Amino acid sequence: MRFGYVLHLFSTAGSDALHPAGVCRRGPARARPGPRRYGDSAGGCHGGEGERRGDIGCIVRSLGCFPSEAELRELLAKLVEEVEDEEATRFIHMEKFLPVMTKVLLDRSYWPIREDVLLHAFEALDENKCGYITKEDLVKYLTEEGEPFTEEEMEEMLSIALDPETDTLHYRDYLSKLVVDETKIFPFHV
Amino acid sequence: MGCNRSVPDRRSERVIKAAILIQKWYRATMARIEMRRRYSLSIFRSIEYADEQDQLQLSKFFSFMLDHYTNLDSVSPISTSPTDPQVVGECLRITEFEEKIDVPDSYYGPRLSFPLTVGDANALIHAFRNKQRLHPHYVLQLLCETRRVLKLMPNITHLSTSYSKDITICGDLHGNLDDLLLIFYKNGVPSEQNRYVFNGDYVDRGKNSLEILIILFAFFLIYPNNISLNRGNHEDYLMNLRYGFTKEVSNKYKEHSTQILYLLQDVFSWLPLATIIDNKVLILHGGISDTTNLDFLKALERNKFVVFFLKLKSLLQPPKSVGGRHNQKEGISTTGLSKHTASKHDAGKTQHDSSLSSTEPSGSNLPAGPTQEEWKQILDVLWSDPRSQNGCKPNKSRGAGCYFGPDVTAKIFQRYNLKILIRSHEFKREGYDISHGGKVITIFSASNYYEEGSNRGAYIKLDPELIPRFVQFQSSNHTRRLNILERVGTIESSALKSLQELIYAHRSELISAFAQYDLNGTGCISVPDWAAAMESVLQLELPWRMLRPRLAQMNPDGQVDFMSCFYDLKMDQPIKEAQPALVETLCRYRKDLEIIFNIINKDNSGLISLEEFSQTWRLFTSHLGIDVQDDSFDKLVLSIDHNKDGHIDFNEFLEAFHFVHRVEEKANS
Helix, strand or coil, rough: CCCCHHHHHHHHHHCCCCCCCCCCCCCCCCCCCCCCCCCCCCCCCCCCCEEEEEHHHHHHHCCCCCCCHHHHHHHHHHHHHCCCCCCCEEEEEEHHHHHHHHHHHHHHCCCCCCHHHHHHHHHHHHCCCCCCCEEHHHHHHHHHHHCCCCCHHHHHHHHHHCCCCCEEHHHHHHHHHHHHHHHHHCCCCC | CCHHHHHHHHHHHHHHHHHHHHHHHHHHHHHHHHHHHHHHHHHHHHHHHHHHHHHHHHHHHHHHHHHCCCCCCCCCCCCCCCHHHHHHHHHHCCCCHHCCCCCCCCCCCCCCCCCCCHHHHHHHHHHHHHHCCCCCHHHHHHHHHHHHHCCCCCCCCEEEEHHHHCCCEECCCCHHHHHHHHHHHCCCCCCCCCCECCCCCCCCCCCCCCHHHHHHHHHHHHHHCCCCECCCCCCCCCCCCHHCHHHCCCCCCCHHHHHHHHHHHHHHCCCCCCEEEECCCCEEEECCCCCCCCHHHCCCCCCHHHCCCHHHHHHHCCCCCCCCCCCCCCCCCCCCHHHHHHHCCCCCCEEECCCCCCCCCCCCCCECCCHHHHHHHHHHHHCCCCCCCCCCCECCCCCCCCCHHHHHHHHHHHCCCCCCEEEECCCCCCCEEEHHHHCCCEEEECCCCCCCCCCCCEEEEEECCEEEEEEEEECCCCCCCHHHHHHHHHHHHHHHHHHHHHHHCHHHHHHHHHHHCCCCCEEECCCCHHHHHHHHCCCCCCCCHHHHHCCCCEECCEEEEHHHHHEEEEEEECCCCHHHHHHHHHHCCHHHHHHHEEEHHCCHHHEEEHHHHHHHHHHHHHHHHHCCCCHHHHHHHHCCCCCCEEEEEEHHHCCCEEEEEEHHHHCCC
């Protein structure tokens, strides 16, 4: 039942313009094993040709999966041929993507993270168990441990999450804000 | 040793795991927000393309009307053409305005004196920043002067980089004054040392199209050799009627809007078509086709091309004139229309300039109008879009111009020894885009085009080596930067609102489509069926399944309750007599009807006779193939004619048919 969604996501993701070299700002880091490249625009909403590498992460995650960066790289490795073509954009064709993605969904790889598990994770970072984490600690943990955030990602998270007066993250409130928002919108949320 | 270390190790291991989990979750959440942003932009663009298709349909309707509606007696015989000597003559004499339009002492806005100086330009910028209005006396003077100077310019402006530093190239502005001011702030105002090329589409959609024109024209008059103003496809009367510029002028200048608009039509037709820098960089608004011929373009009379989709004067001219059919604008791009008219006029016969005299029986003394070939060349240059597939195909989305591939670009570049093509015409989220291996650059300077936060704008700095550098910007109404949730939320709700209105406008068709899948009459159908039905009616190529949670409710069995699509909206229906089907049709075609009535109503009174109204409506619906019961319409019309004088205010009439979002209604009550 979810498989039709993959096609729709493809056309959504393909609708945007390319990312030419030199553009500084971009959203959250996606699985991009190669350097940024530019090439032909996909030409409107009717993608058709395939998906750029950087979009694969976006698509996989929008289908309700929660892969880590390492897992995404593995997935991409399965999809990309090792052809070093300097001029061409790194596109991945739908015919290749669909079976791989289907398997991911059937195998329930990268399955969603439950809210209570997430809460435990925040609590693990909250040494004093006071219900909040300071900005410094948050930045330290998330940019130094695990699969570190880029500066952009950290900034973006802080702009949503941080209580500007106290410079702390009250994680229960934060979660309730984001998680509720999600369930209203996305059809796959657990 | 081992025991002492194990506790801190375990804790830090927990921390690492926690961090990874949070990062995983956060990235997934952000990806989904990114998806929302993308589908919102998809929605905006699909609706925009659909609107362009409607515009195309409208122009076909005008031809239809022309062929079938032969007794437009009540229509004012005044030609709309600005090349009408009467209108032109009036405008040529600037001093007329000094006599006819007084500037009262109480007016504190800028007072221009010709020839203009930088002081005047700065005064204008200052005034518009403070939301002041330029007195119509000066507007008309400025436009006259601009036209006088534009007439001296060739069709293609040649610039060379040898004398200056960078040349700045800007794309579509579409009435976003904030963006123009931001560009001037970042990059300096135009001057001899700071040259600019503007690539068309100054007007429509945004709120300050006129202010942008005034500022650009002012600088043009001060530095005619240092600022180039190319024409875009929106510098066109029919586009302006649909996309808001005409309304903006009418609202800002109630008394003098007709004069201003007439003059503007002429000024637009005198805008040059392209700019070439160092014979290597070609800058024009749309694109090229495989037949684009720069020498041909240099030689034609560009001011003959007043309105792209239609020659309006041919609409009002009684078809009984000798000299045959009027040459409709379109070249080869659209199908039915050109076939239809081709059979009716002699091949190669040119448009006779009927504005000179409406009583003239023969076409022999009249100057030739544009040829089919000329139309094609101009439409290609102002309407085409680049595509990654090779070849040159008619541009079906726009109804004019072509889709041109890298092979076409290569061919034209070789023919004219070009290095770069800079064009605009297409929305780009980052404000610019590079295609065809670096040969074609799209530059788009209207930030927040669809909605606050939808996109950046950009401009190009071209150095003497002809290397382009891109500068991006985004104007903002907010003092603090919104976070991503807020930004995406704004774009998304705006997009969904527009989409819902479109859905509601197609209510009847959608319900029948749904019913076809709902064999048991349960009111619920599967998600794939719902998606298929939506696409078959609306044809927007949107990711319906992704959008479903925002558009319709699901029952516990996982099926879509399809009537819930229509819960959020209703039609404001102040007129009890109106049948729902009729109301729906009127809502759906409101924009088109507005344009049609505006064109018929040439004396600008806003009133139209019941007879004209009914006849036009019947023609329109018959052309569209809609079956609307005649008597229900007549009843409706009679009920609107409040003072029973046989005339109705059509703007007021059409205003009555609009959508109300229930959520807003609740909020406002």
